[in-house]
Amino acid sequence: xxxxxxxxxxxxxxxxxxxxxxxxxxxxxxxxxxxxxxxxxxxxxxxxxxxxxxxxxxxxxxxxxxxxxxxxxxxxxxxxxxxxxxxxxxxxxxxxxxxxxxxxxxxxxxxxxxxxxxxxxxxxxxxxxxxxxxxxxxxxxxxxxxxxxxxxxxxxxxxxxxxxxxxxxxxxxxxxxxxxxxxxxxxxxxxxxxxxxxxxxxxxxxxxxxxxxxxxxxxxxxxxxxxxxxxxxxxxxxxxxxxxxxxxxxxxxxxxxxxxxxxxxxxxxxxxxxxxxxxxxxxxxxxxxxxxxxxxxxxxxxxxxxxxxxxxxxxxxxxxxxxxxxxxxxxxxxxxxxxxxxxxxxxxxxxxxxxxxxxxxxxxxxxxxxxxxxxxxxxxxxxxxxxxxxxxxxxxxxxxxxxxxxxxxxxxxxxxxxxxxxxxxxxxxxxxxxxxxxxxxxxxxxxx
Numbered sequence: 001x002x003x004x005x006x007x008x009x010x011x012x013x014x015x016x017x018x019x020x021x022x023x024x025x026x027x028x029x030x031x032x033x034x035x036x037x038x039x040x041x042x043x044x045x046x047x048x049x050x051x052x053x054x055x056x057x058x059x060x061x062x063x064x065x066x067x068x069x070x071x072x073x074x075x076x077x078x079x080x081x082x083x084x085x086x087x088x089x090x091x092x093x094x095x096x097x098x099x100x101x102x103x104x105x106x107x108x109x110x111x112x113x114x115x116x117x118x119x120x121x122x123x124x125x126x127x128x129x130x131x132x133x134x135x136x137x138x139x140x141x142x143x144x145x146x147x148x149x150x151x152x153x154x155x156x157x158x159x160x161x162x163x164x165x166x167x168x169x170x171x172x173x174x175x176x177x178x179x180x181x182x183x184x185x186x187x188x189x190x191x192x193x194x195x196x197x198x199x200x201x202x203x204x205x206x207x208x209x210x211x212x213x214x215x216x217x218x219x220x221x222x223x224x225x226x227x228x229x230x231x232x233x234x235x236x237x238x239x240x241x242x243x244x245x246x247x248x249x250x251x252x253x254x255x256x257x258x259x260x261x262x263x264x265x266x267x268x269x270x271x272x273x274x275x276x277x278x279x280x281x282x283x284x285x286x287x288x289x290x291x292x293x294x295x296x297x298x299x300x301x302x303x304x305x306x307x308x309x310x311x312x313x314x315x316x317x318x319x320x321x322x323x324x325x326x327x328x329x330x331x332x333x334x335x336x337x338x339x340x341x342x343x344x345x346x347x348x349x350x351x352x353x354x355x356x357x358x359x360x361x362x363x364x365x366x367x368x369x370x371x372x373x374x375x376x377x378x379x380x381x382x383x384x385x386x387x388x389x390x391x392x393x394x395x396x397x398x399x400x401x402x403x404x405x406x407x408x409x410x411x412x413x414x415x416x417x418x419x420x421x422x423x424x425x426x427x428x429x430x431x432x433x434x435x436x437x438x439x440x441x442x443x444x445x446x447x448x
Contacts, residue, residue, distance in 0.1 A: 011159045012057075013148065018155040021049045049155075056153040059095070066093050067120075069101065069145050069162040077168055078175040079137050080262050080270060087128040087145060091120035098150045100157070101128060104143025108136060134170045135261035137269075137316055142166040172315050173270035180274045180436055209233050243448050244287065244301040244342025245279040245439070246334075247272035251292040251318060252325040254349040257377075259428040264377055268347035269315045271375075271432040275345065276311050278436050279303075282443065288314060289337070291330045293323040298337060327362035334366055343448045345373045345435060351405075356412050364419050371448055373422040373438060380427050382406060 028042035060066065072086040091097055096119060103114040109132060116128050134140065144164040150157040209225050212232035225233035249255075249272060255265040262270075276286035280303045287301030288311050297314045299307075325348070334344065344366065350356045366372050382402040390396040409425055416423040422442075426434045442448050 013157045013159060015150060015154055015157055017153075018049075018053065021052075021155070022046075025049060052153055053155050056151055056155045059093075059151055060149065060156065060158045063093055066158065067091055067097070067099065067147060067149055067160055069147050069160065071103070071142070071145055071163045071166070073142075073168060075168070077132070077134050077140065077170045078173050079134055079170050079266060080173050081175040082131040082133050083175070085130055085132055087116075088125060089118070089120065089128070089147065090125045091122060093149075093151075094122055096121050096152060098154065100148040102146040102148075104146065105132065106140035106142060108134065108140060133261075135266070137170050137172065137266070137318070140168050140170055142168065169316065171312050172266075172273045174273065174312070177274060177277050180278050180432070208236050210236055242303070243284045244338060244340055245275070245284050245448075246287040246289060246301060246338060246342060246344045247275060248289045248291060248330065248334075248344055248346040249315075249318070250325050250346070250348035251290055251296060251320050252348075253320065253322050254324075254351065254355075255347075256320045257349070259380065262428070263320065264349055264428060265318070265320050267377075267428045267431050268375075269318065271435050272345075272347065273308070273312060273315065274432045275435055275439060276308055278439065280307060282440075285342075286311065287338075289330070289333065290314075290318060291325050291327075291333075292321040293326050295329055295333050298333070300337065301342070325359075327359050331362050331365050334370070338370065341448075342370055343373065343439065343442065344370045345375060345439070347375045349376045350409075350412055353408050353411055353415070356415060360415070360419070363416070363421055367419065367421045371422070371442065373424060373435075373442075374416055375424045375426065375431070375435060376409075376412070377431075378409065378425055378427045379405065383427075 025042060025046040028045055031042075068090045070088050072088065074083065077083045085103075087101060087103060089099060089101060091099075099118050099120055101116045101118070103116075105111060105114055114130065118126055118128075120126055142163070142165075144161040147160040147162065148157040149160065209222055210233065212221065212234045216234050220234045220236070222233045222235050249265070249268050251265060255263060255268065257264050259267070272288065276288070279286045283303060285301035285303045286307055288297065288299040290296035290298075296318065299311050299314055338344070346363075350359075363372065363374065382405050388395075388399070390399045413423040413425050422438070424434055424438055
């Protein structure tokens with residue numbers, strides 16, 4: 001008997017409706033002292049409340065499995081993207097119930113309002129949908145789905161706990177990879193219909209001879225095949241394949257700066273995954289190197305089916321460090337790991353021209369053997385500050401300093417270009433598109 005009541009006590013909650021009814025009974029007892037004509041009404045009302053209480057208790061607990069609740073998610077979450085979460089609830093009671101569903105989402109989100117209320121008819125199934133946007137990679141612990149069920153009487157509610165202790169990993173952004181595939185397979189380079197790059201020249205890798213059709217380049221006419229066939233024939237060429245494309249990610253303190261909830265390291269990781277995907281679609285080999293004061297992870301370039309998964313598994317737990325990157329070690333690693341000429345995309349950040357000049361000798365040495373693209377970030381806060389009108393002397397001072405830093409960033413691009421190093425200066429939110437655009441443009445220009 002004791003165990004029976006302990007079980008009910010742990011899952012039994014009294015509702016506001018019950019307290020309201022009991023409060024009404026107390027008021028009746030107080031009024032009885034002044035109005036004798038009330039007679040036995042307070043006792044009858046109190047007895048009715050207790051009878052209804054036990055009826056409510058009986059109908060809620062006679063069914064051991066009153067409701068069924070499940071949470072549906074993907075096996076992993078995508079960092080920086082809206083991830084759909086679905087909760088499905090089914091009513092096994094023979095009457096309609098009111099449900100309150102509280103999903104205990106991971107503490108990293110700092111959200112406490114995932115509290116849903118709904119009504120279910122007998123045997124009815126309903127779904128709850130919402131989205132979560134993680135901003136850090138790692139493991140996220142989901143707790144229970146706390147479900148409180150009350151009958152039409154509504155005097156008590158019974159608690160059910162479902163789907164406890166579920167851990168989901170948050171991987172680099174993969175939800176939006178599909179939109180970049182279109183950029184890889186399209187004939188022209190586009191930035192979602194905005195930017196168009198003219199294809200310069202043609203690849204020297206011969207593909208086949210085919211019949212001439214309107215629009216083909218007349219310079220590719222094969223006159224010997226035309227004479228034999230008796231009709232115009234043209235040579236076709238394909239893009240060169242199996243070229244090495246390495247993403248080099250700086251994990252030093254300069255990549256800790258946050259922007260819209262994500263660090264610069266997270267933006268670089270997301271862009272690297274997207275670039276690797278596009279490179280493999282273009283039948284190139286994608287690889288990865290991470291660097292801080294020492295070399296971190298190395299994934300040799302390859303285009304096997306599991307390569308993208310290998311890159312994502314390495315990047316899954318990468319974190320920024322607090323020391324400056326050692327580019328001398330990076331140069332030695334590149335020379336020993338990357339044997340053939342390839343494209344190296346180096347994601348880093350320079351806050352001053354002097355910081356670039358300290359690393360420039362090593363970048364020049366790497367650029368002697370490979371096509372090097374250095375990607376660093378615009379400070380969008382400074383850009384906004386420089387465009388806002390100054391209202392006082394302090395505002396003029398802040399605006400001048402902001403313009404100085406912005407001008408230095410532009411000088412860095414010129415300094416790198418002067419030494420034959422390509423540079424991309426980009427706001428974080430446009431990083432992925434700008435990097436893929438640069439890769440496809442270089443591919444079209446046969447510079448890799």
